[in-house]
Amino acid sequence: GEPRPITPEGVVGNIVSPDGRSLIAFDSHGKAAIYPIEGDERPRPVPGLDDKDRIARWSGDGHSLFVYPRGELPIKVSRLDLATGRKELLKEVLPADRAGISQPPNIYLTVDGKGYVYRVSRYLMDLYLVDGLK
Secondary structure, three states, X not given: OOOOOOOOOOOEEEEEOOOOOEEEEXXXXXXXXXXXXXXXXXXXXXXXXXXXXXXXXXXXXXXXEEEEEOOOOOEEEEEEEOOOOOEEEEEEEOOXXXXXXXXXXXXXXXXXXXXXXXXXXXXXXXXXOOOOOO
């Protein structure tokens, strides 16, 4: 058939549910909503998602999301239940060496939320003290 838009113009997203039926997309104000990929359903808000939350991924069963607050250390990963909007803290992750971290870390999780990897950007420099210059 003919291609058709899933979201309105200006709404972007790439977080597809495990069953391939839904997509989480963000409007120009950063508000997230769950968009159906097929059918005529309207998008619905993500219950319990705070403005400061980043979505790491869908859970493997598609009933929840793994989220964490943007820009905070330690990284506090929670499971956000999409039916109730309730968050349950799963783990706190803190880089072993926090020196020079210039941007908030991003975390990537496995579908069960047990395994993870994170990425940090560091800005390190050396400071030299010189005596006796005129």
